Amino acid sequence: MLEPAATMVPIVSLALSDRYIGPAPHSPYVVGIDASGWFEQCQQGKWHRAHAQTGMNPALRTFLFRLSRLARYPVKLVFCYDGEQRPKIKRGHRVSTKDHWMVDPTQRILNVFNMQWLTAAGEAEAQLGLMNRAGVIDAVMTDDSDVFVFGAHTVLRNSTFSTDATIKLYTTSSIQELVEPCLIGDAFTTIAVCCGGDYDKKGLPGCGRETALGLVRCMDTSTLCDAVRGDNSPDQSLQRWRDAARHHLMSDPTGQMGRAHPALACSLPDSFPDLHVIDLYVKPAVTPLVELPVLHSPAPPDLAPLALLIHNLLGWDAKRLVSAFRSTVWPVVVLHEVLEDLAKNSPASDEVSQ
Template identity: 40%
Template sequence: VCPVFRHNHANAGQNPELRALLGKLGCLVRLPVLPHFVFDGADRPKVKRGKTVERNVPHYLTNGFCSLIKAFGFTYLWAPGEAEAELAAMNKYTVVDAVMTNDSDAFVFGTRRLVRQLVKVYTVGRIQEKTGLSNDALLLIALVRGGDYDTVGLKGAGIELAYEIASHTSLAEKLGAMIRGESFDRFADSLAGWRNEFREVLSLNRLGVLSRRHPHVASDISEAFPSFNVLRSYVSPQTSWS
């Protein structure tokens, strides 16, 4: 469950956060949906958005919110790891029709349909149709631009460059093929060649697929990129289907 409400505590009265959540539940109960809430579990990554996560300490609103969820007749569960990853798996295996979150990493985890603000619905098919971005491309954008598990990505690489690399080169598809088809030892060897190709694309831009050359970004691609831990968090997150 993502924190989406911010209130002025001085003027909001007692328990302003829970009252805000109560209002959200009140909106949901009037809709033709069956809400199911998922909370982060104990095996979520230790670091998220550059901060250490207290994995055994629930959010202070959790108990009160769970009581409200049950009072409305809704259901909830604790994910093995990341809530977004669990929801993505539930969506993939048609346990739920859509995922409601403000976290765009949900698509990297494999979410097929995402709902925002009760009126905005995003489907992976529509995104692919409009942008041409495959799941492999979305993963590469997250690695280059940075995300929940690596807030920096490649230094100097903005979203425009990340999009150009993911959509106008074969780097995303090659990385995806290596992840799906090779053992760890072979993957490490193949990744070395992939890094060299990545550096060459950025520094030379021989095919003219980028708007300009980016030698400084190329120099930031170390032998530790992409992080195996970050890749594992996106590609093999802990879910009920793991």
């Protein structure tokens, strides 16, 4: 549904545009990354091939190379991990109360890379959505479009990071311009609840994306969310929403639905939507902005601790370490020393941002 709003952009252009002009200090383009998305992809076969030369911990090796590749661009990366208050059920599966096995080793890798990370109170994507909405970070890197429900306004699609250093970019402004003007704020929650999302895969049976988008055009989308955040009775708010939805589905009186959906209007149950699902979207567990750690300036990796950690985690000998550092780590060191200098000093010209 959001694809018409997507654009492929060079990461360097995105990171440097209007960034290093005028007097210091200069702040880099900050990208918040949902670590759990990387865990899933690093363990998929398409990201690494299991053969005799793979060595120890191929998923961690993939994480290391992906991190090194992205860190070669002039952006500041902030990784966010799920916290203890994350929902117990997601995508129809019970969420383990234990940390994913990749949490500790990847945090150790990030520490020696001097990459900042934080642990959310609940879900990382909700925390990153809050941080993006507040301007703490410039973009969220994820493949989950639910991040728009949590307030994100600039999203980089994680899996589209290509070999030509471009990535797919979505912004709420382009979504409003190219997809639907009313798609903002509570409208994303209505779409997620009706079509099914992370907390309820079924949604409203028989309601597809176009139908849900029609309801967004016709209805006051705040009615649904007010059931959990307003002073009115939740039952009354949900009943008003159901009555309005049935009215528009039955005959499409405004013409905004595109066509009537009488069967769906008659089958809409009084048990829909689930108040708990709305609550998870509207009031997610997040760490308040004032309690978040201050984002520090970019810094190059700590080479000796990094070499020791890679040896311990991946079992690489000295020859392979030197080869990997030459091709993968040294470009990161050089770039971050430049960014460290730019953070404190003004460039002699505007060439950096061009």
